Ligand SMILES: *[C@@H]1O[C@H](CO)[C@@H](O)[C@H](O)[C@H]1NC(C)=O
């Protein structure tokens with residue numbers, strides 16, 4: 001960290017911040033009124049083969065009524081160096097929004113999951129899974145370093161609106177991190193796919209038996225489990241952090257809010273009757289298995305496993321951003337409209353080197369969609385189809401097929417027309433539309 005003497009007061013303030021918050025280094029900079037801060041999660045400790053699955057509540061986060069413009073993440077060691085995936089496999093991280101009672105007695109920082117109760121209410125994204133499943137605002141896996149999410153102007157994710165926080169509560173943020181220490185493991189792909197035999201696991205975290213045909217996935221690589229190491233391998237413990245950088249602007253009426261949707265290809269939908277009439281019952285499983293293809297397919301080089309689901313979107317809008325989440329073996333994912341038009345297609349980028357961000361064989365990024373705002377519209381009630389494709393020359397366990405989209409229900413022109421009727425705003429919006 002550098003500082004100029006002229007800005008001594010500011011520097012001292014930063015220094016003080018660093019001193020009083022040992023596990024959170026922050027730096028502030030301003031670019032066109034965009035504020036940016038890098039935070040560190042609490043420190044977690046790994047050793048060869050070990051899995052950590054931490055839940056940190058009330059993490060450092062920008063305060064106030066703001067619009068998030070971007071969110072990016074890295075895994076770093078104590079010297080702030082990025083750690084490559086073949087040393088620490090970042091299975092996933094996800095950042096969730098909560099309202100927490102100001103009188104809550106339990107405000108966990110020890111990394112364990114907080115039981116759900118009336119003291120903490122998760123504020124989930126706009127859908128489309130059941131309950132709190134896949135309710136995160138932000139979340140990725142190994143593709144973290146190479147996947148861009150910068151929300152274009154004048155859009156943003158609105159948070160911290162004091163009028164939305166229930167009386168007696170405050171808005172807090174939580175991060176869940178699952179990582180696997182890959183140093184010295186016998187079968188790297190098998191460990192990353194959480195194959196139960198490599199973890200020597202037959203019961204899951206809550207001690208219930210894992211069904212025999214479940215070969216691998218989230219149930220077999222939980223907190224404290226170890227993936228099989230090469231005979232006699234030993235390595236030191238190491239301390240790591242999740243480093244997350246948030247860019248934001250103060251909220252104002254020119255910002256157009258976007259809603260977050262996370263569609264899961266494992267979601268099966270059922271209609272059921274209740275007192276209020278017909279309702280939809282989502283059932284997202286988060287992960288799935290990809291069986292290996294047949295010998296015939298192998299000979300024809302046509303080993304592609306295709307998984308699809310179709311879901312209605314109650315509220316539509318204009319797609320501002322889109323990105324899929326796939327694991328190693330993924331060869332792309334596409335979200336289609338009811339008429340078969342492509343809403344967004346997102347393809348994994350594989351690394352071919354050794355360094356952090358370009359690890360050979362790992363998904364190190366996902367391509368993204370930034371349609372010209374207004375050009376890609378989802379109609380209210382439209383049924384979308386999500387397709388997730390994997391290369392199944394080999395079988396894969398615990399893979400994912402998620403699609404994350406940001407949707408604006410209004411465009412700037414409509415937004416301003418509805419929110420204010422002064423001719424000044426009409427002129428401003430005409431300028432925006434002309435550009
Ligand atoms: C696997 O787990 C069983 C039962 O928990 C234990 O007895 C055995 O030693 C473990 N094997 C290895 C290789 O860790």
Ligand SMILES: *[C@@H]1O[C@H](CO)[C@@H](O)[C@H](O)[C@H]1NC(C)=O
Pocket residue numbers: 301302303304331391392393
């Ligand atoms: C699938 O992977 C195999 C081996 O890694 C490769 O030879 C094949 O071309 C791939 N197929 C597709 C459709 O990507």
